[in-house]
Amino acid sequence: MKRNKEFANRLHALSPRFAYIPKEDRFLMDPGPLKYRFNVIGAGVNGQEHIAVTMLEGRCTVHGVYDPNPSSVEAARRVKARFSDEPLVVYESLEAACLDPQVDALIICTPNHTHLEVLKVAVQSGKHILLEKPMATNIPDAYEIWQIAQNYPKVLQIGLQYRYKPIYVEAIHEAKVRRSLGEIKTITILEHREPFLDKVGQWNKFSKYSGGTLVEKCCHYFDLFNLFAESRPVSVYAVGSQAVNFKDFEYRGERSDILDNAFVIVEYENGVRANFNLCMFAPMVYEEIVICGDEGRLKASEGVNGQAYSRWANYLEVIALPDRTSRTMTPSYPAIIEETGHSGATYHEHLRFIEAMDGQPSSAATAEEGFWSVVVGVAAETSVRRGGRVMIGELLAENGLGHLA
Ligand SMILES: NC(=O)c1ccc[n+]([C@@H]2O[C@H](COP(=O)([O-])OP(=O)(O)OC[C@H]3O[C@@H](n4cnc5c(N)ncnc54)[C@H](O)[C@@H]3O)[C@@H](O)[C@H]2O)c1
CATH class of the missing domain: 3.40.50.720 (NAD(P)-binding Rossmann-like Domain)
Incomplete structure (x- = not known):
């Protein structure tokens, strides 16, 4: 009962x-x-x-x-x-x-x-x-x-709750529990979406308040990179610009300075490579992950097509070597939960929060994980600004944290 x-x-x-x-x-x-x-x-x-x-x-x-x-x-x-x-x-x-x-x-x-x-x-x-x-x-x-x-x-x-979106729950299960992909070698995430929304005080239009787009929004994806790679980032190379959004946006005498597109490459200590493709002037909200291991490839996606006002079904495929099963699926939560936002991830983050308060073990993001997601985001913002590859050890040392390198 x-x-x-x-x-x-x-x-x-x-x-x-x-x-x-x-x-x-x-x-x-x-x-x-x-x-x-x-x-x-x-x-x-x-x-x-x-x-x-x-x-x-x-x-x-x-x-x-x-x-x-x-x-x-x-x-x-x-x-x-x-x-x-x-x-x-x-x-x-x-x-x-x-x-x-x-x-x-x-x-x-x-x-x-x-x-x-x-x-x-x-x-x-x-x-x-x-x-x-x-x-x-x-x-x-x-x-x-x-x-x-x-x-x-x-x-x-x-609050790094993307790990509880249905497609990532299943991707984590396939990669880490079933080990369907063998040893992970490369990870690709793409996010194509509409511009940032209005906010109280318009804090998300300014890097000094938000940390910059690659910290503010993309820490979610860098957290997923870190989770799948199970390793520390060594270097980050990124290019990007403010190509379309808020180029003429001024608020209290200041011009918006945030990126609206970027390509980011992250290299990990264990040899895993990850890349991220961001476009924030697309008429949709769409994200996709592709993970390649030495025994299989996983692709998953979710999104809302803002022009046709239709939802693309969540989708996940695992294509394995011929000696085992490959499969496709449409992972989801009940609609009433998905409709609360972030495909139901916030709801599930709350379940984990309550369990943790009850003293039970939790898979929710820790402050240590939050820290490393910010490190990758700051490294990416720094790489765009300075040009060239940013070595994480050097960036940590510049911030007085050489002992973490
Ligand atoms: N986990 C996610 O996926 C996710 C999604 C959206 C936003 N966020 C995060 O949530 C936070 C808020 O974002 P939002 O989109 O709700 O912004 P928002 O502008 O819609 O809301 C922020 C609110 O905070 C209030 N505020 C400002 N300073 C305050 C203070 N010192 N004390 C109390 N209230 C204060 C503002 O008046 C406003 O009502 C940000 O850190 C954002 O990155 C996370």
């Missing part, structure tokens, strides 16, 4: 179709006692996604938010109200939101350049923390966060 109950809880309990069922008549749809209360710091598009997945998942709730922008707070209120009659608490200060004794965990979804300063206040609470990616915009701040996490007695998870 446990599995029935969990399934019903998560998918139906909050559906407006069943709102008429009185509390005392709920059995399958009773999510059980409330497990944990979260506060969300930063209630923009990502904070709202965290509120929606928390409430949909049903075992925890979002108690309150802190955000200096009143319309973000209003939007957060509306999201919680879709799922619960309990009012959303709105805090007047970051400290008040972090230190409220009614709350068990904090979810930090503020702009990238604020992560370290917000985290320093958050860790005073001793509560569990989910910190959004990229954990920082530069290597010294990312290192400081990694060090904070090492000595932190509670969970400090990083």
Whole structure:
């Protein structure tokens, strides 16, 4: 019955179709006692996604938010109200939101350049923390966060949740558990998508706030490279430019300076090579991974065709040597979960967060993994700016971290 109950809880309990069922008549749809209360710091598009997945998942709730922008707070209120009659608490200060004794965990979804300063206040609470990616915009701040996490007695998870998109869950399983590809030699990821959206304060149009496109957005893909390679990056070579997007965008007297296209090549200590192809002026949201090992090749893709307003089915193929089976599949989660955002990856990141809070082992991104995803992103941005290949050892030494090389 446990599995029935969990399934019903998560998918139906909050559906407006069943709102008429009185509390005392709920059995399958009773999510059980409330497990944990979260506060969300930063209630923009990502904070709202965290509120929606928390409430949909049903075992925890979002108690309150802190955000200096009143319309973000209003939007957060509306999201919680879709799922619960309990009012959303709105805090007047970051400290008040972090230190409220009614709350068990904090979810930090503020702009990238604020992560370290917000985290320093958050860790005073001793509560569990989910910190959004990229954990920082530069290597010294990312290192400081990694060090904070090492000595932190509670969970400090990083929001690198692409590993929970259905295509990557299956790709990781094929490559690492079934070992269908043999020894991995090369990895290719392509992301072709629409331009960055508007943000509160337009922080994502400026490298000094976001870390640059290859840190802000692409840390997700560099985290996947690092996961599949299972090795440390040695060098990064990248070219790119601001070819189309925001070339005439000015905000408070400053011109946007972010890349909208790039090719990045990463070489790993164990000989694995990875390359990444980014275009952010494509009329779609599409990503693809190709992994070649000495015993097989995997290709997977997902996307939304913004022109035809149709979704391409998730797709994954493993083409193996002739002595074993090859296969194709269409990995997915239930639609209600995928529709919460990022193909359901944020929902599954929350499941891992709750398990970690329960003291169970977790496959979620650690601060150490977050650090190395930022290192590759910063190296790529540096390579575009300076020209030529960036040696990771030298970059770490320039940042006072030669001992990590
Ligand atoms: N994991 C993912 O795939 C994913 C997706 C989107 C965004 N993000 C990350 O989430 C974070 C927020 O991005 P977003 O898209 O929601 O941006 P956004 O601009 O939509 O929202 C950011 C919110 O933070 C608020 N804010 C700014 N400074 C604050 C502070 N010091 N304290 C509290 N609130 C503050 C703003 O008023 C705004 O409401 C970024 O780090 C971004 O990279 C991650």
